[in-house]
Amino acid sequence: MTNTAAHPYNDVSPDALRHADNLKWTLFGEDVLPMWVADMDFPVAPAILSALQDRLTRSIGYAQMRGDPLLKELLLAKLERDGLSGITPEGLAFLPGVVPGLYAAVQALTQPGDEVMSVIPIYPPFLSAITDHGRVLNAVPLLENKDGWTMDFAALEAAMTPKTKLLMLCHPHNPAGRVWTREELTELAEFALKHELHVVSDELHADLRYSDAPEYVPFAAINAELAQRTVTLTGPCKAYNTAGLGIGAMLSHNPELVTRLEKATHGIMGHAGALSITMWQAALKGGGEWLTETVKYLQANRDFMTDFLARELPDVPYTPPQATYLAWLDLRKHSRAADIQTYLLEEGKLALNDGPPFGDGYQGFVRLNFATSRELLIEGLERLARAVKG
Incomplete structure (x- = not known):
């Protein structure tokens, strides 16, 4: 597992992310941790920022x-x-x-x-x-x-x-x-x-x-x-x-x-x-070096999440993704499976994607976005575990 102890992505700040232009962090209340839409919480690659700034100097x-x-x-x-x-x-x-x-x-x-x-x-x-x-x-x-x-x-x-x-x-x-x-x-x-x-x-x-x-x-x-x-x-x-x-x-x-x-x-x-x-x-x-390092951080997050779920929620079926920063979790056995997204939002203060929009028959599934700092990932997983064990 990649060592993320001193990684700059650990400094991701919810206060900085929760600005008016950010759908992910403003759709729900400030007490809700958003781990839904497929945006990463990480800064954009320096090469991209530099190129955009340079482009703005021309018509x-x-x-x-x-x-x-x-x-x-x-x-x-x-x-x-x-x-x-x-x-x-x-x-x-x-x-x-x-x-x-x-x-x-x-x-x-x-x-x-x-x-x-x-x-x-x-x-x-x-x-x-x-x-x-x-x-x-x-x-x-x-x-x-x-x-x-x-x-x-x-x-x-x-x-x-x-x-x-x-x-x-x-x-x-x-x-x-x-x-x-x-x-x-x-x-x-x-x-x-x-x-x-x-x-x-x-x-x-x-x-x-x-x-x-x-x-x-x-x-x-x-x-x-x-x-x-x-x-x-x-x-x-x-x-x-x-x-x-x-x-x-x-x-x-x-x-x-x-x-x-x-x-x-x-x-x-x-x-x-x-x-x-x-x-x-x-x-x-x-952007190649930035992408390589970002994927390493995401893989370390995935592996941490896999260990956490196996330890804290062993009855929740989940297969570690081979790609993407999205986890597809099966909560169909939960007593609130019929409205699991609403339950997690209200009781866990955790925003995830609901299963049914991904196809008929997937009520009880949720999609979790783990492209965030390790600290926020831990917080989100702990909220998930508390709500599911409820």
Whole structure:
């Protein structure tokens, strides 16, 4: 376990975080400890702050509306390092965030009345992207095993219908924290190709992997045929804690798919802002050391939390995440499972994400964000333990 005794993240101050611009720390009362929305409580990388300050010394007119050339160059090089080779500049376009990319994929690759398949539990915008515009959710639960959450390929096959046109993947997975293995992705690719599905793969959390995680393999890198049917979504905002500077990218080995997404949202999707572009450039050029140290701190927090839960709440099922800074806790056995989020908020003064928005059947689950100082993590876990033991 990483020694965090003298780490600068230990100095995180609730008073400094609880300012008017911070949703996470102001949505609830001052007596509530917020460990819900996926923001880290840590300072932004110095390289990013420096680049933003420098950018403010120059005029802030329109950014490169066709896609900033330097950012494209930097991102394509990173994708190559991550194992996603062969993307051309024409197969890459920027977005104001990854969530708009989910919506764009559903709009572009399906028609009203079509079914869109996704595993659950899953990050709620996956589900709303399907249902908000007249598509039909084809939800397949993950398997709950003692060793973690896994794909149920038999259930995926059983759920297929002629109306199913698109598969939506979250890799690494939110909220389960899984980094899907090459073997799992290969079987999923065979499934998608067999049924001629298009795929959108949200790989936003890929840079937040822990040292004990399986090898990260981009889904589109599984095989060339699959790559022609896949759109990958990515962005810097989770890894570099810059959610307020929204930006993302959609990319494909098949540029025509990117064009379809752009056309489907033409005139109704905004562009990435100038400061967001500067931020991502700085992250790719000079944020590597900060990210490495941050992931080490997060892994130490995860390991501390795992030990705490095993000791204090052994009857609460939980699998340590392989990536992300999010823990998916099963409190279905609790007497207040029917309103567990409200109970923890009122009795424990602890704000967590409730289970049902992640899919039908997950009442009693909560998602806990452990991207905070060790002191605040301890306080949050102790509040959780007192409330659960109640």
